[in-house]
Structures are given as C-alpha cells and as structure tokens.
Amino acid sequence: xxxxxxxxxxxxxxxxxxxxxxxxxxxxxxxxxxxxxxxxxxxxxxxxxxxxxxxxxxxxxxxxxxxxxxxxxxxxxxxxxxxxxxxxxxxxxxxxxxxxxxxxxxxxxxxxx
Amino acid sequence: xxxxxxxxxxxxxxxxxxxxxxxxxxxxxxxxxxxxxxxxxxxxxxxxxxxxxxxxxxxxxxxxxxxxxxxxxxxxxxxxxxxxxxxxxxxxxxxxxxxxxxxxxxxxxxxxxx
Numbered sequence: 001x002x003x004x005x006x007x008x009x010x011x012x013x014x015x016x017x018x019x020x021x022x023x024x025x026x027x028x029x030x031x032x033x034x035x036x037x038x039x040x041x042x043x044x045x046x047x048x049x050x051x052x053x054x055x056x057x058x059x060x061x062x063x064x065x066x067x068x069x070x071x072x073x074x075x076x077x078x079x080x081x082x083x084x085x086x087x088x089x090x091x092x093x094x095x096x097x098x099x100x101x102x103x104x105x106x107x108x109x110x111x112x113x
Numbered sequence: 114x115x116x117x118x119x120x121x122x123x124x125x126x127x128x129x130x131x132x133x134x135x136x137x138x139x140x141x142x143x144x145x146x147x148x149x150x151x152x153x154x155x156x157x158x159x160x161x162x163x164x165x166x167x168x169x170x171x172x173x174x175x176x177x178x179x180x181x182x183x184x185x186x187x188x189x190x191x192x193x194x195x196x197x198x199x200x201x202x203x204x205x206x207x208x209x210x211x212x213x214x215x216x217x218x219x220x221x222x223x224x225x226x227x
Contacts, residue, residue: 031213033215035217039218040122040219041219042119042202042217042218042219042220043157043204043217043220044217045214045215045216045217048214050213056214058214058217059216067162090157092141096213097213099144099145099162099164099206101146101147101159101162102149102157102159102215104156104157104158105156106155106156107156
C-alpha cells in the first residue's frame with residue numbers, strides 16, 4: 001500500500017524539549033517537504049529536500065532541523081529554539097522536478113505545554 | 114521574496130451557484146500553479162493544476178485560469194454542491210534555482226449553503 005506516513009499523530013511536549021516528527025514514504029519520490037499549518041496562515045514551508053543528503057531552508061526554518069539520510073525518510077526536529085511550536089505539521093513528497101502533485105501525510109499535531 | 118496571496122479568506126455561496134477564488138504570485142519565473150482542497154480533518158489533495166504555457170484548464174465543474182502578465186490565477190467552481198465545502202489552497206513554484214519549492218497561499222474556506 002503506497003503512501004506517506006507521519007508519526008506520531010498527536011504529540012505533547014514540555015517547553016525546552018526537542019521533539020522529532022517522523023515522515024516515511026514508499027512512493028520512490030525524490031523530493032520531500034515539511035509544512036506548518038496554522039489557522040488562517042495556510043501552509044508555510046519549513047524545509048525541503050530534492051535528493052538524499054541535501055536539503056534547503058524554507059520560509060520559516062528557524063528553530064527546526066531536518067536530515068535526509070535515506071530516500072524514504074525525512075524527519076523533522078522541532079527544537080527548543082522554536083518560539084511558538086504548537087501547530088499542525090504536514091509532510092509531503094513528490095517526484096523530482098518543478099511540477100507535479102504533492103502527496104501529503106495525515107499530519108502530526110504538536111502541542112507544547 | 115516569493116509570495117502567493119489568496120482572496121477571499123472565507124466564501125459562502127448558495128448551492129448551485131459558482132465560486133471564484135483568486136491568487137496572485139510575485140515571481141515572474143513561476144511556471145506551475147496547483148490548487149489543493151483540504152476537507153475537515155483530512156490531508157490536502159490536488160484538484161487541478163495549470164502550467165504557464167496554458168491560459169485555462171477545465172475538469173468537469175472546476176476550472177483554473179492563468180494571466181501571466183498580471184501574475185494572477187483563479188479557481189472557478191460551477192454548480193457548487195455540499196461536498197465542495199472545504200478549505201482551498203492555491204500554490205506556485207518559484208522559478209529557476211528554487212523551482213522545487215512550492216509556496217502556498219493562506220487558504221479560502223468555502224461554505225456551500227443548502
């Protein structure tokens with residue numbers, strides 16, 4: 001069953017803690033993306049990766065980090081430096097290139113207590 | 114920098130009427146403009162897209178138009194139905210070196226009144 005899987009679906013953390021969100025895809029896509037979704041602000045790009053071992057900052061990368069050691073995996077770490085981390089996080093993937101459909105995961109909702 | 118602006122933020126139309134959502138983009142090198150629909154509690158899904166070498170594209174009740182000179186594109190939904198209620202996002206890819214990026218608008222919450 002092909003697709004993109006995010007985990008966990010819900011996550012709570014205390015202030016000052018780092019947390020890592022998982023994103024795995026078996027679609028053989030080269031490009032992967034992380035977006036943050038807040039009410040009324042659409043989908044804002046955090047990081048994206050076009051190929052293994054390479055990634056670029058998006059528009060709101062501060063306080064986040066990523067790695068791309070495998071084609072199938074693109075984990076996102078929300079660090080304690082992120083000022084307002086409570087949000088809904090969406091991972092997506094697509095074939096390499098400048099056009100083509102983004103396939104999204106079901107998202108991870110992070111709440112900082 | 115790259116930017117995509119979307120209007121209106123909310124839209125309510127009578128069932129059977131048409132709905133129009135408009136977006137503008139800042140990077141003249143952008144060449145790909147998709148639209149995504151996100152139903153409540155679900156992930157965004159592509160509903161239609163258009164490339165810069167085309168001015169209009171239709172798929173049943175939905176259509177997208179592109180004006181490259183003015184740098185704006187629009188989504189048109191005709192004969193609206195209750196299942197069209199959702200949040201709609203426009204998007205664009207910045208050109209050239211950052212072409213793999215996809216930048217989204219802020220979204221339009223469309224409600225269909227029975």
